[in-house]
Amino acid sequence: MNRKTKILIVDDSKVTREILRFLIQEDGSMEVIGLAQSAFEAVDIMKTNVPDVMLLDIQMPIMDGLTFLQKIMSQHPLKVLIVSSIIDSNNSVVAKALKLGAIGVIRKPFIKTKNDLDKFGNSIRQKIIESLEIQQKNESDNNSQISCSLSVNDIYPLYKRITNKKLHPVICIGASTGGIYFLELIFAVLTHKSPPVVVVQHISYDFVSSLVQRLNNTYLVNIVEAYDGCLIENGNVYFAKGGSHTIVKRIGDSYYLKILNKEPVNRHKPSIDVLFRSAALECQSDCTGILLTGMGSDGAVGLLDILNNGGLTIAQDEETSIVFGMPKKAIELGAAKKVYSIDTIVDFIKFMKHPLSF
Numbered sequence: 498m499n500r501k502t503k504i505l506i507v508d509d510s511k512v513t514r515e516i517l518r519f520l521i522q523e524d525g526s527m528e529v530i531g532l533a534q535s536a537f538e539a540v541d542i543m544k545t546n547v548p549d550v551m552l553l554d555i556q557m558p559i560m561d562g563l564t565f566l567q568k569i570m571s572q573h574p575l576k577v578l579i580v581s582s583i584i585d586s587n588n589s590v591v592a593k594a595l596k597l598g599a600i601g602v603i604r605k606p607f608i609k610t611k612n613d614l615d616k617f618g619n620s621i622r623q624k625i626i627e628s629l630e631i632q633q634k635n636e637s638d639n640n641s642q643i644s645c646s647l648s649v650n651d652i653y654p655l656y657k658r659i660t661n662k663k664l665h666p667v668i669c670i671g672a673s674t675g676g677i678y679f680l681e682l683i684f685a686v687l688t689h690k691s692p693p694v695v696v697v698q699h700i701s702y703d704f705v706s707s708l709v710q711r712l713n714n715t716y717l718v719n720i721v722e723a724y725d726g727c728l729i730e731n732g733n734v735y736f737a738k739g740g741s742h743t744i745v746k747r748i749g750d751s752y753y754l755k756i757l758n759k760e761p762v763n764r765h766k767p768s769i770d771v772l773f774r775s776a777a778l779e780c781q782s783d784c785t786g787i788l789l790t791g792m793g794s795d796g797a798v799g800l801l802d803i804l805n806n807g808g809l810t811i812a813q814d815e816e817t818s819i820v821f822g823m824p825k826k827a828i829e830l831g832a833a834k835k836v837y838s839i840d841t842i843v844d845f846i847k848f849m850k851h852p853l854s855f
Contacts, residue, residue: 501528502625505548507539507565508580509557513605517552517580520618527625536565548575550600550625555581555590563593570598570675574792574820578624580605591704592711598675598819600624601701624701627764647760649770649798652742658778666692667729667745667752667784668846669776669803671769673699673791675819677708679839680789686847687718689732692785694846695723695745695754695776697769699791702739709736727754737767744775752780763795769823773799782807785849787842788833790818794826801832811835811842 504527506517514532521527531542535557551569555562566577579594582605591602601624608614672680676698687694700708706722712734713720720734721727723743727735729752737743742757762768769788773796776784786803788796790813804810812824812833817840827833837845 499526501526502550503528503530503546503548504625505529505531505533505539505542505551507533507536507551507557507562508554509534510554513554516614517621520614520621521552521625523618524622527622536560536562536568539565543573547573550576550578552578552580552621553599555579555583555594563590563597566594566597566599570819574598574674576600576674576792578603578621580621589711592708595700595704595708596677596681598678600674601627602704627701647762649762649768649774652757652759652762652768653744653771653774655774655802656778658781660781661747663783664747664750664752664780665731665783666849667776667780668692668694668787668849669745669772669784670694670696670787670789671698671773671791671796671799671823672696672789673793673795673820673823675790678819679813679842681712681715682839682843683846684712684716684718684720684734686843687716687732687734689718691718691732691846692849693729693731693752694734695729695737695743695772696734697737697743697765697767697772697796699765699769699795700739702766705736705739723754723756725754725756728752729754737772740766742767742771744771745779746775747779752783763793765795769796770799774802777802777806777808780808784808785811787811787813788824788827789813789839789842790820791823792820793822796823797826797830797832800827801830804832804834809834811837811845813842814838 508514518529530546533539553562577599579599579602584590709722723735723738786800800810812827815821817838
């Protein structure tokens with residue numbers, strides 16, 4: 498029998514806690530293991546029963562949800578979905594929650610009809626399902642609630658490419674839990690002369706555009722959401738489009754981005770592995786791949802592809818990672834030529850002139 502996904506609900510409203518429990522348990526693959534009205538009650542529950550996903554309100558007594566989220570991600574990282582009435586898709590609260598490592602943010606709706614309630618429940622359950630990483634291989638094949646996602650080979654198979662002349666450096670970065678914080682440290686040192694950076698950040702697809710807009714208004718470098726046929730140029734950061742895979746293609750003497758509307762890889766769309774695989778084959782020694790903090794293994798195989806095709810590969814070290822999942826997997830595969838702290842990664846990019854010069 499498959500183990501159910503364990504959910505912990507943290508909200509100071511008793512009515513809201515009961516509504517969320519009802520909505521969650523409509524899905525037979527999930528169970529609510531606890532109801533907490535404060536961060537301190539949640540900690541007590543987690544001492545004996547650690548959830549797979551926590552639903553967390555923001556407005557709570559004594560310790561607010563964002564403060565609690567920051568403590569969770571620094572001490573015992575897990576998947577946290579913010580469920581609050583004080584947010585919208587362009588709110589600074591959303592940006593802070595995602596920066597701290599939340600897997601997503603859902604606004605509590607004004608419920609007037611059963612249809613409103615059903616839509617709210619569907620959105621929460623879908624966010625939980627999207628957040629679940631692949632379990633051990635011997636468990637994934639018989640998961641009846643979540644279909645197994647494809648591997649990078651199914652979406653972007655390896656092929657032998659004739660070595661091309663070098664064009665210009667391209668930096669590809671993959672990040673997940675807590676990655677936005679580290680990405681902002683990198684963006685702060687970029688200028689219009691910096692090599693182009695292509696980013697896959699695991700984030701709810703409906704928040705990509707607002708995140709990019711905020712970042713572009715904050716930093717000197719031009720930060721945009723990738724689009725099909727986009728020319729990759731110095732002084733630009735390209736965020737992979739939400740809900741699609743983003744790949745690099747070489748056409749003549751230029752690099753471009755293309756958008757693929759295909760199935761998730763490693764349960765992610767966009768997938769870091771897909772971006773890295775394409776950059777490895779198209780850019781070869783022009784490519785530097787950097788894998789930052791995050792749960793799971795997405796990006797590890799693609800980072801190895803970059804290394805095998807002549808590029809430089811870097812994994813964030815355990816000490817500075819919020820979650821040492823993806824970098825650890827890459828290191829275990831032998832995919833990381835260098836293992837650096839985030840400060841060293843920032844310095845590397847700041848002074849980078851060529852991907853093999855550091």
